[in-house]
Amino acid sequence: MRKVRRKAAWLHEQGLPCAKEASYVKLFSTEAAQKIADTGMQLHGGTGYMMETPIQRFWRDARAFTITEGTSEIQHMVIAKELGL
Numbered sequence: 582m583r584k585v586r587r588k589a590a591w592l593h594e595q596g597l598p599c600a601k602e603a604s605y606v607k608l609f610s611t612e613a614a615q616k617i618a619d620t621g622m623q624l625h626g627g628t629g630y631m632m633e634t635p636i637q638r639f640w641r642d643a644r645a646f647t648i649t650e651g652t653s654e655i656q657h658m659v660i661a662k663e664l665g666l
C-alpha cells in the first residue's frame with residue numbers, strides 16, 4: 582500500500598489523473614483505521630466504550646472516515662469505473 586500511496590501523491594503533484602490510486606488509498610486506509618480502532622476498543626473492553634477514555638473517540642472518528650469525503654462504497658465504484666468494470 583505504501584507504493585500506491587506514494588504513486589497517488591506523485592501523480593497528484595504532477596497534475597496527472599489519480600482517481601484510481603487516491604480511491605485505493607482512501608479505501609484501504611480508512612477501512613484499516615476502522616478495524617484497528619475496533620480492535621483497540623475490544624482490547625480495552627467496557628472501559629474503551631466509556632466517554633471518559635479517548636478510545637471511544639478514536640473509534641467514532643475512525644468510523645466516520647469510511648463515510649466522509651466519499652464513502653467506502655463510492656470508493657469501490659470509482660475504482661471499478663477506473664478499471665473499466
Ligand SMILES: Cc1cc2nc3c(=O)[nH]c(=O)nc-3n(C[C@H](O)[C@H](O)[C@H](O)COP(=O)(O)OP(=O)(O)OC[C@H]3O[C@@H](n4cnc5c(N)ncnc54)[C@H](O)[C@@H]3O)c2cc1C
Nearest residue numbers: 641642644645646647648649650651652653654655656658
Ligand atoms: C463527521 C462528519 C463530518 C462531515 N463533514 C463534512 C464537511 O466538512 N463538508 C461536507 O460537505 N460534508 C461533510 N460531511 C458529509 C459527508 O461528506 C457525507 O456524510 C458523505 O458524503 C456521505 O453522504 P450521505 O451522508 O448523504 O450518505 P448517502 O449518500 O445517503 O449514503 C448512505 C449510504 O448509501 C451508500 N450509497 C450511496 N450511494 C450509493 C451507490 N450509488 N451505490 C452503493 N452505495 C451507495 C453510501 O456508501 C452509504 O453507505 C460530514 C459527515 C460526517 C459524518
